[in-house]
Amino acid sequence: MKKSTAALGSVAWFFLAPGIVAIIFPWLITGWQFDNDVPDLLRIAGVAMASTALATLIHAFDRFVAEGHGTPAPVAPPVNLVIGGPYRYVRNPMYLAVFSIIFGQALIFGNCGLLWYGALVICASVIFVHGVEEPILRNQFGDEFDRYRHNVRAWLPRSRPWYAQPSNPETHR
Template sequence: MRRTPAAIGSAIFFAVAPGSVAGLGPWLITRWRVSDLPDGLTWAEIPLRVVGAVLVLAGVAVLIHAFVRFVAEGAGTPAPVAPPEHLVIGGLYRYVRNPMYVGVLSAIIGQALLLSQFGLFWYAAAVFLAFFLFVRMHEEPALRRTFGTAYDEYRMAVPGWLPRLRPWSG
């Protein structure tokens, strides 16, 4: 796949998939309203809100980086209908195999903290379960079929969900 169609496809997929799960889903649950706390905002809650904002911004940055890697390195998209031609193992993929999913989960958890909408933690848990099952049942077998031993080596060296401290140099 050429890079321009891959970039267009990735942008559309970015809006539809992560946009729905990390944006529309939390909005439908919370309408992005800050939870009314009984005593108002206390000093103890300010750090949680700051951490929440940082997690949202970091999650979005991770997503953008991962999508760009698919176009630049993989010559494809993250969408299963237009997969990459090359195994994407650079950038953040040197630390964790699933940075997109980690980014989405970070954005959801960040919104839970930022808005004091702790019901979003349940939503994040359900999203994680769906991601985990999709990765195990679809993505990993498809990557193994497509990229063979290169994917097996990568999978053995780079964790799926909790990033390595040092980048893999495979």
């Protein structure tokens, strides 16, 4: 896939998947109305959490274009296993970023409904990753995915990045 096509597809998927889950549904739940009883410190923590997560999410999407030569969308998957950038620390940085954006908004707006929604998103994501995504990755990338899976946890980030011995060092910077 051409880099420009992968980039356009990734941008479209960014707005379709995490955009709907992390922005549209939280807006529907909260109307982005603030609870005036929330301490400013919690709001600041929520802004820091959500903005850091958004930066991580954008970086993870970029890895699919630069390293994977594809998109995170199932209709145009990467041709290379994406293991660089935030994927050196945790196998599912996009999901963790989406969770953090949701929980960050819960702090910003002081909305318990977002906590319940976030918990539901986590449950659905874990089931989907283990039941659908990982078997597909195992089938597509075989031993390379198994080695990655053995060294990088799915949900709890490593304290130090993992570096594989890539078959093409140029794709894993």
